[in-house]
Amino acid sequence: MKIVREPKQERSIEKKNKIITAGYELFSEVGYYNTNTAQIAKRAGVSTGIVYGYFKDKRDILLAVLELYLEKIVEPVMNLLSSLTPPVDYDTLVPEILELTMHAHKAHSKIHEALHSMTHTDAVVNEKFTELEDELTLAVSNKLSLCGEKIENSREKVHLAINIIQSYSHECICDEHCYIDYPVMRAIVEKTIINLFKN
Numbered sequence: 060m061k062i063v064r065e066p067k068q069e070r071s072i073e074k075k076n077k078i079i080t081a082g083y084e085l086f087s088e089v090g091y092y093n094t095n096t097a098q099i100a101k102r103a104g105v106s107t108g109i110v111y112g113y114f115k116d117k118r119d120i121l122l123a124v125l126e127l128y129l130e131k132i133v134e135p136v137m138n139l140l141s142s143l144t145p146p147v148d149y150d151t152l153v154p155e156i157l158e159l160t161m162h163a164h165k166a167h168s169k170i171h172e173a174l175h176s177m178t179h180t181d182a183v184v185n186e187k188f189t190e191l192e193d194e195l196t197l198a199v200s201n202k203l204s205l206c207g208e209k210i211e212n213s214r215e216k217v218h219l220a221i222n223i224i225q226s227y228s229h230e231c232i233c234d235e236h237c238y239i240d241y242p243v244m245r246a247i248v249e250k251t252i253i254n255l256f257k258n
Contacts (some may be wrong), residue, residue, distance in 0.1 A: 074103075074105055074109060074113070075113045077103040077104065077105065078099060078100070078103045078105065078109075078110055078113060078114065078120065079120065079123045079124060079127055080103070081099045081100075081102035081103035082094070082099050082117075082120040082121070082123070082124045083124045083127060083128070083170060084102060085098055085099060085102060086121070086124055086170060086173045086174070087167075087169035087170040087173060088169070090173050091117075091121055091173055091174075091177065094117070095117065096110050096111070096114075096116070096117050096120070099117070099120060121184075122183065122187075124170070124174075125174055125184060125187055126187075128167060128170050128171070128174060129187060129188075129191050131163065131166075131167055132160075132163050132164070132167065132171075132191070133191060133194065133195060135159040135160075135162070135163055136156055136159055136160065136195065137198065139152075139155060139156065139159060140198060140199060140202045143202055143206060144206065145206040145207045145208075146206070146207070147203060147206050147208055147256075149252075149253045149256050149257055150253060153220075153249050153252045153253050154249055156224065157224055157227070157245070157248065157249060157252075160224050160225070160228050161227075161228050161231065161232070164228040164229070164232050165232050168232050168233065172233065174188075175188070192218070192221060195217075195221055196214055196217050196218045196221060197214070199217045199220075199221075200213045200214045200217045203217075203256075208256075210256060216255045216256060219255065220252045220255060220256075223248055223251065223252060224248070224252070227244065227245065227248045230244070
């Protein structure tokens with residue numbers, strides 16, 4: 060079994076992060092299957108041997124890239140939640156969360172396509188996306204409870220809201236159907252989610 064080292068010194072950590080960043084960029088540009096470790100090493104400015112010092116193989120880099128991507132996607136919403144105080148104003152909160160999600164998906168749309176397409180063929184990738192949904196659902200539901208919100212079936216409503224927001228974000232950024240009036244759809248999305256929590 061191949062042993063990889065976990066960097067402790069700042070310079071080593073920087074090298075490992077460069078490799079992850081290079082993987083992130085290349086998977087975004089040409090996809091996971093069209094990228095090899097030699098290309099990642101070249102982009103990171105290190106030797107292939109250095110890459111294998113920190114990662115077992117390309118898939119190991121993929122998992123590190125996936126963690127970085129999920130962190131970038133969830134961080135803005137988590138930051139907003141941490142600053143949330145009672146009483147909760149859903150008319151303001153829902154559009155803010157929608158805007159943050161849209162911005163994050165737009166900024167990382169290429170890597171999202173590359174990674175999300177793998178959820179059907181890679182159990183671990185699929186599991187990581189599912190864990191993200193779980194984390195968000197519980198975090199939002201718990202925060203609303205801490206803010207004194209008494210919501211019946213809170214987790215179910217939060218989970219549904221997350222899926223609606225995700226679906227709308229994908230629709231706007233990836234699909235772009237010519238027959239859809241997106242400002243109208245956005246208003247419907249916001250109203251639907253607000254009503255979930257107000258009623």
